[in-house]
Amino acid sequence: MLTRRSMMLASVAAGVIMNNRTASAKAAQPATPVNFDVPAGACDCHTHIHPDPEKFPFFSGRVYTPELASPEEMTALHKALHMERVVIVTPSIYGTDNSATLFGMAARGTTARGVAVIDDKTSESDLDLLGKAGIRGIRLNLATGGVNDPNVGRPRFTAAVERMKARGWHAQLYTNLAMISAIKDLVMTSPVPVVFDHFGGAQAALGVEQPGFTDLVDLVKSGKAYVKISGAYRASKLAPDYTDCIPLAKALIGANPDRIVWGTDWPHPNSVTPPDKKITDVTPLFQIDDGRLLNQLPVWAPDAAIRKKILVDNPAQLYGF
Template structure:
């Protein structure tokens, strides 16, 4: 278990300065052992690093401020889960600054890949450098930013695809089923892979018949989109096992297991600043048992060969692991 002392020493070794007791991360670690054989080369396809804000300043336009989460804590998480590879995604709190993600990737080495956030000011030379460092896609976060206008979503998605098509990176979207329906034909025609975060924004309580879910399933079935069966606690409120998310996961896997990847969404940020709090006030991380979360994959995909596709083969293809 990481102690305050071990974390401080690791941070000093990494060149990170933490200024007060409030700066120490409280990211969750697994409390439950994994109950199936995790195949070699398994990948957690959705994580974030929240670095020391003195070194990695938060974006002025963010909508929440999380507790910190270090590369050392992430490594401890994956050691417990027997996960070898990781994809680190730049969260909205950094805007188009990918430094904290790169910090985490560098700490992890060859077993890490990154997904960046960019804007119009991001140059091709910067993208070249990111590609060399292991970035393989860009993320459009339409959910946290509250983008609900289909016209805005279509424009942003089209611009992202145009930017990425020569490079061959994928475009990842955190959005809603309604937006997926609105951009469905654009996704189907995309020359680059498209990846939807967190069950495509589906709500477990509404089941597989909810509006837009059939469009998501169709895109997966046709091979035109990947879906991350990640952050089940975002789709479901029925913890700790999120049983009502199972029909969503099973429908997506049945549609096309070669287009499904899995992720924790560690360190589980709460992207909603509580009423009465300022955006600059620290919002605690969700305390999710990732061992229990990973065990649900064996419920969703009882066949070990299918789990290997989800955990190993699909991420290797999508993110370019050797």
């Protein structure tokens, strides 16, 4: 029997793009021009799409409700940033329904890849259709869901890797340094690439000596893990340049520049519903200047050849552009 999910996957894989005229997102656009030469083929490796919820309903078990963010707005963002490629990641607000991500990918065509969220009900035929649509990995969100117990994180990671190894996809984790330390041995023996979101959950104010950061650096150095130096505003409170991220970024890049990718985390969702609000109340997106955010990359990686690895070569290898 065809489920709604299967029908959506099949239609997106065939290139059907749904109408999104009713979306009225308030996602930020860059206010600061890019101040360095962005190499051809550059990729924003971490974004989300939040289309019209009447067509792409939110997951009932979500912990926040964001403002909308459309493919058209994402295209405008990347034109301003000189980014030709994009990776769209399914956020927690959709549970295991990847339809919104597939919709965003279809709007971008061959310049887009995606990272999906699945569970044990996701069939192999579903994964086949996801692959045809451009999905190249699955995401375990252990942060937004508040999963801090290694006894939960370890089996979830193992199960994800087991399903990915036959396809050559990667496993992406949104988690913290304590969990990374707890699964370090599993990552070191993983048969598929492992990708950590947003500086691996490191907190810039605590510096490179914070517990767990050495484990993250070791995994990068070994070549077993990639790290997204993305969402600097999640690691740092020193807006707008997040200068305390410099030591973290340089340590990770210095460990192995072939295992670092960059991303905006656009449209910058705030996943914490205020205590006086309901989960179904809309929580405004963070207003981040992505031009200024991108301009930190030459501070973190002064060598243009290293920046090309981070923006072009590493994403091409990881996502199959």
